[in-house]
Amino acid sequence: MQPIKHASSIDRTKNWRVLIYGKPGVGKTSAIRNLDGKTLVLDLDDSSKVLSGAPNIDVQPFDRSKPSEEWKEFLKNLAERVSGYDNLVIDNVSAFEKDWFVERGRASKNGIGNEIQDYGQWANYFSRIMTMIFMDAPVDVLVTAWENTREVTSETGQSFSQYAPAIRDSVRDGLLGLTDVVGRVMVNPKTGGRGVILEGNDTIFAKNRIDGRKSASIETLFEFGGGDDVHTASVSAEAGKPSAPKAGAGK
Template structure:
């Protein structure tokens, strides 16, 4: 075993999932990230970043998504480890649907994905996050928001805002992330992230003690300082 003292851990890259309703500003958050950022654009909203000098964009094929996404991951993990400070997948809600559509088009059910296609998608999504955590970059996945009925250990049920991710893998995906933040817009149009869970919002922050932050302060300096 290779043992490392916790006192020797000074800083690390973070894995983030940020979510919110369409148009709240999830994609625009990338303009505030320190360093060089790569956007993997699935939903074609990266035009809001036009003119940003430190942002590069790769358009994921939204028809042959199964093959193109696999090739993109292979290219990233082979040739781009440590090249970008931040790698953004925008967005995973649409990526799931594009993968299912791509698999369905190759099947024999008039374009409708089979049960097996859902399983292929689920495994690929979780494995994608695992692979991308080795890029030596801050990893940021964006997702749309949905309201779901949540039942706690006491049997009480209530509505809660969650990232729109397939239910069978949602806990796995969220568990692999260091930070899950819900993007909110105040009446004065100021945007920020909820980073602490409430009865109405799923969120978490395992990197520092902030319960929330401004949109521009999600990643402060390109790396994450662990709390003292």
């Protein structure tokens, strides 16, 4: 067991774990350019072209046809692999999830569909991978994902559709529990500016346990411990607007 430490000595900004999610094309991968220091990107969805010319970013290509084998190789001597880097980016776990199920489908009896045991195996497999990344990588870690909606029920009994990272329910909550910051990336349709919602509500899953910001511009997202909020309205007029509860909700 590790030695006891006083809470006053805890540095909330050291080796942070951040997940950002959003629709394709909103700038999740481009946001990697705003990280300080040297960065290694595990490119799970072949989107690294937008990083062309970045001087402090190295990209590890990923063969999407054999994701299990690629992950096994990547995780060998993880601490040594990220030695000399300040940041590790796992770019698009949603794509990885999709590719893993395709791989398992090929190995099924009919060579196409997934079998019941695949879903339980996925939960264990993904959890082990992300726990290893978060616990063993001695660097800041950024994870990106697509977005979808999930059904949630508020304390008042109303049901809402909430934006959340596009990962299966069986593994999503475990991953989000390990993460210091979860933000939804959005684009202001009027200005084209990109911002990140860092405070959750009934319609958006988000959290920030590093500093007090409720939102940030994409350029200042990783400046933890300082900076001011970007007003939600400057990100998108719809960003913090609760959707109407479903018919019959709360009854």
